[in-house]
Amino acid sequence: MKGGFFITGTDTGVGKTWTTVALMRHLQKQGRSVLGMKPVAAGCTLNDGQWQNADALLLQENGSLTVDYRCINPYALRDPVSPHIAAAQADCNVQLEEILRNFYHLRSLVDMVLVEGAGGWLAPLNDHQDIADLAAVLELPVILVVAIRLGCINHARLSYRAILAASQPCAGWIAVCSEPNMLVRDENIATIRRALDAPLLGVLPYTHYPDFNFLSKRLKLDVA
Ligand SMILES: Nc1ncnc2c1ncn2[C@@H]1O[C@H](COP(=O)(O)OP(=O)(O)OP(=O)(O)O)[C@@H](O)[C@H]1O
Ligand SMILES: [Mg+2]
DSSP: OOEEEEEEESSTTSSHHHHHHHHHHHHHHTTOOEEEEOSEEESOEEETTEEEOHHHHHHHHTSSSOOOHHHHOSEEESSSSOHHHHHHHTTOOOOHHHHHHHHHHHHHHSSEEEEEOSSSTTOBSSSSOBHHHHHHHHTOOEEEEEEOSTTHHHHHHHHHHHHHHTTOOEEEEEEEOOOTTOTTHHHHHHHHHHHOSSOEEEEEOOOSSOOHHHHHTTBOOOOO
16 A cells, blocks of 8 residues: 655644654554655755755665655755745745655655644745645655644644645644653643544653654554
8 A cells, every 4th residue: 555644733843753763663663664754854964066955864864765865855945944935945845746746656665754834834834835734745644743842732723623624634733742840741642642633643752862764663553
């Protein structure tokens, strides 16, 4: 079965990349070939004459096959700012058709492609399109990553409503416990669980380093 998921989050820095790699591991352990894609990345360094982003490199490294960097990250924007501003500064226009072309190529190679968004669900990509529009053209079910920290209930409810408003199927949400001393953490997770009409696919515990094997065992995603 050819498919994939679109990984969005309640904000930037909530754990989308770590979660995407953990999901890739989880699916690979089920016997599926998987690639990760970060179509638009803001915040890149110049490596051997090519702008590259740390998230995209991590996704490339963890794929089931070695694929060309540019296919995983067609838009590598230098400055770590909102993608539409980073693109404008680089005199570049993010085009969904170009992302779709690369996505189809990746999907022809493997069973599943996991696509990480940039920022949150409504982060703009250009003057008239945002991450929600990207998820729509990719036609992928959405997974919402929620960093369990103060304010997360509001952010999770807002993001979930916006996903539903876009008529995008939501495959579920994942709680990322990136704050080791978060007060009433379990109560926050329970509240979000009641508020969202989508399954909780896993609670990723705090880890001192990115232990993707360990994190992948905390996920439950059954793909038909
Ligand atoms: N399970 C975890 N345990 C501990 N820390 C975590 C965990 N998951 C994420 N983090 C912390 O949160 C940081 C941000 O995670 P990550 O890079 O996955 O976020 P992101 O949503 O992909 O960010 P961006 O918006 O920049 O793409 C990590 O560098 C790490 O410090
Ligand atoms: Mg990321």
